Amino acid sequence: MGPGPISAYPSVLRAMSAPLVGQYDPFMTAAMAETQELYRGVWGTRNDATLLIDGTSRAGIEAAIVSLVRPGDRVLVPVFGRFGHLLAEIAERAMAEVHTIETEWGQVFPVSVIEEAIVRVKPTLLALVQGDTSTTMNQPLDEVGAICAKHGVLFYSDATASLGGNAFEADAWGLDAATAGLQKCLGGPSGSSPLTLSERAVEVVRSRGRVEAGIREPGDASAADFVRSNYFDLGMILDYWGPRRLNHHTEATSMLYAARECARVLLLEGRDAVIERHRVAGAAMLAGVQGLGLTVFGDLAHKMNNVVAVEIPAGVPGDEARAAVLTDFGIEIGTSFGPLHGRVWRIGTMGYNAREDAVLTTLAALEAVLRRFGASVPAAGGTDAAADTFRAA
Amino acid sequence: MGPGPISAYPSVLRAMSAPLVGQYDPFMTAAMAETQELYRGVWGTRNDATLLIDGTSRAGIEAAIVSLVRPGDRVLVPVFGRFGHLLAEIAERAMAEVHTIETEWGQVFPVSVIEEAIVRVKPTLLALVQGDTSTTMNQPLDEVGAICAKHGVLFYSDATASLGGNAFEADAWGLDAATAGLQKCLGGPSGSSPLTLSERAVEVVRSRGRVEAGIREPGDASAADFVRSNYFDLGMILDYWGPRRLNHHTEATSMLYAARECARVLLLEGRDAVIERHRVAGAAMLAGVQGLGLTVFGDLAHKMNNVVAVEIPAGVPGDEARAAVLTDFGIEIGTSFGPLHGRVWRIGTMGYNAREDAVLTTLAALEAVLRRFGASVPAAGGTDAAADTFRAA
Missing domain, CATH: 3.90.1150.10 (Aspartate Aminotransferase, domain 1)
Structure with missing residues (x-):
């Protein structure tokens, strides 16, 4: 009964005992596609680019930030608890120019304060935690997307602690990227990070495309400003989950089963x-x-x-x-x-x-x-x- | 019966259905410590720094490389198949100066060729795949560690495809770092990467230490050449697995259970x-x-x-x-x-x-x-x- 990880749904625990199959087995690729569709329902999105990152929730955060932010880009992080500091930290390691605004722990930001900071900083990306477990606060996001769109800012939110237990509407609220983990309201184990990207975010990712050495073919892009991580390069991860099924990591099958069951439990109950x-x-x-x-x-x-x-x-x-x-x-x-x-x-x-x-x-x-x-x-x-x-x- | 992922041991599948506990629950920290000790047996090492990276095998590779290699450092990668290209790719993304030598697919390198290249390139790190599934070859490593030690080079090997099915002696062969995955000879699912570091490697990692914003305390180091990834910063991961138990990611409990059972199965049989x-x-x-x-x-x-x-x-x-x-x-x-x-x-x-x-x-x-x-x-x-x-x- 702590702030997570929590006791998982029994059916999620059982799902992980299912036999493994090869990563290009039609059963496996169908399970991946089914999981993507289920998470569209969880996120409230029609984003094609809806998938899992094979790591804990902060793996999803890092994948979103390093793929969307080029070195030197300005990133604005409103900090209202520990996990705002984490977003700033990850953006800083990605060599972004990080600007933070802070509010007292136990409070959230009025949307006007966020807009003022956007106007002042002119960031490429706004990185905003939805629910910060360190303070228990739930930052309202519903008006933030429109503000970001107005100012040409990409809008990313970390919904690790909140998704599934509080409203989250990726499309209606204008999110460009959002990530989560299973170990909170989704009722699963840590180790898989659901992620969704808008078409605008996919364009940014695609503009930095680079297919890795070893499987690169003539005609494959290799952008000069490629992502400085292989594991978290969303361009390659999209190619792995997408119709091209280009080899990247080997999908963590048991965690995929867990993630799929978390979404099934949620959508079955409604x-x-x-x-x-x-x-x-x-x-x-x-x-x-x-x-x-x-x-x-x-x-x-x-x-x-x-x-x-x-x-x-x-x-x-x-x-x-x-x-x-x-x-x-x-x-x-x-x-x-x-x-x-x-x-x-x-x-x-x-x-x-x-x-x-x-x-x-x-x-x-x-x-x-x-x-x-x-x-x-x-x-x-x-x-x-x-x-x-x-x-x- | 492919080149992996493979059918897991039944007891490994069952292990993942065990209930979750909180990440600082004494049961959990004991499970982590037990897993570390079991993997010392698997790797053939007395390295204190023996742990799991929460991601697939390439997450372990990237953690080792980005934590050991500073931008501009020379890295030597002998390439004898697809996964040599991957090591070079990951080192290149880490902004290393990457030098490769190649041999025909289906062959391995005579140790003399590796030594010649070390003398010529003078790398900080030699990154060498042990078993490259793309060609099925098993690169002999037993004499490579002594050569690296002689020339002051860190010796890293990716044993994803080979560990548990072929001899691997981390200490006797002079490895400074080695990583693997569960989904090959260890008989588990993809999604957890065993890693071990020698004391020399730990020193390099520690010299780049930076405790992340949000949990940093006065007196904590923050090196100028900190690792450009939060998720893969082995310094912080060591603090999480070590006695300080500093919060980093939330350990992927079910995958830890799987990894522990993979090692138990192996060591019980011998x-x-x-x-x-x-x-x-x-x-x-x-x-x-x-x-x-x-x-x-x-x-x-x-x-x-x-x-x-x-x-x-x-x-x-x-x-x-x-x-x-x-x-x-x-x-x-x-x-x-x-x-x-x-x-x-x-x-x-x-x-x-x-x-x-x-x-x-x-x-x-x-x-x-x-x-x-x-x-x-x-x-x-x-x-x-x-x-x-x-x-x-």
Whole structure:
């Protein structure tokens, strides 16, 4: 019940035990195509360039940034938590000229502040986290795409922590690139990163095309400003997933099965229904921790559905209490990074864990542990409030 | 039965269905430490820096090269097949000054030729494929480490296709870095890349240390020549696997379980016993295809145990016949790249597939399909020769 990785859906765990096949076996290429189509549904996009990067969520981030950003390009990163710093870091390593704006942890940016910075910086790319688990905040994106389009800026968002548990509309919101991971609301293991690119982003990637030595054929492009990574060169990855099926990496078959099953679970239940389930479970957990008398961190109007940060009560040893919840109840909760390290616990309700029994059991365990460490908490204050929320939903 | 990916060991498939835990759960960190120790056994090393890269085998290659090579450094790549070109490509993208020497496909390099090139080029790094699946050749490495040490050159080898099915002694052979994948002789899925670094290599990596923004603390190093990738910065990956457990990526738990089980299977059977099983299965497959009257490609004295390339007989449509083996018998064999594309089939005997029934079934299928396409083949010529090899082993 931490901020992710989380307990996966049982069917996702089972999917990974399926036998492997060769990478150009028609069964495999059909599974790849099916996965692409399923993720179009997850992302809310008709983007042809919808695929998986074979690595964890930050592999997807790096693939998007190094493929879209040339050395020297300006990149604007609004930072409202740890993962904004990560986007800036990755862009800096890609030799971009990185500009950041920052807001206090626990807040998000008004869209006007983002537009002002765009006008001032004139970036090639706006790189914006949607849900930053470090602060639990959910940055509104719905008006940002139009602003980027108006100013000729590519719009990339990292939706690792939010996708599947909060609204995300790649096409309607004007995203040019978005990446995620399975280990949060999608309810799978870390190790595969769904990615989608608009046609405008594909054009940028294609303009830097280079087919690798060893399989290059006469007539294949080799741009001077080719991507300085082989593994993350989206041009080659598109050729691998696309009709040309040019050999690049060997697709991580078991992780593909997992990613496919994550999307199937979501679309079978219904994308809106899954988000609503996250909303209710998150509201119940919020009511529960408040019912235990705990103070919640951050701007609640912009909290992600799937994670809550609670201030560790004075006098309670945070790490020791967290260890007790894990050791005695088998339930993991997290702390956070930077200014919030040791100050808050983060409790998730994501994917398979966005369930009433998971929420209530966690609150019961938390109550018992808080009490043991001397905190004064209302008896059943957490479970009652959470159960009421579920009953009212 | 292609050149990989292959059918995984059943216990490896099952291992991936195990429940996930949080990344700093003591169970998880213990699993990571256990995996490191198991891979020391697989690699034949006492290197502390033995871990997994969360990506496919080429992710491991890129991590090793971008972390060991600074822009402008000279890298020497002896190319004897497609994957030598890949190492050169990755080093070139890392902005190294890349020098290659080439030998005819189907051959390996005499060690004297490699030493001459080292003396001439004076590289920082020698990057040398051990087993190149494109040609099936197994480059002898046992004398190369001493030569590199003599000339002050770092010695890196890509053992993706060979590790576990052919001898590999990281310490005894003087390797500074080596990487692999699970999807060949280790009998697992693609998506996790075992990597090991000598102390000398760790020193190079550490000299370029930079802790990423967002978790950097006062006193943390930030070298000017930091690695131009976040995901593949081995300094940060070492901090994540090491006692500091600094947050980097979120470990791909299910793939870690798979990698751990691959190593367990290998070490339980015994490293030498597994290599011998590959030797026998490979010899049987070789005898079998020869028993069918097929011509084998390349220098047989330097063939990897686990794959054989056979010339497609004149008059037989290679791709159609391969499709028939797959469609009618459910058995996959491969073709190859570059000059060998459409000229040879590659048949593997790797990991779980290095078994008598797998070899004989494949040869029976191949005989039937060759006959259907009009080739004149001795009845039971393949299966008899292979069975004799197994009986004599």
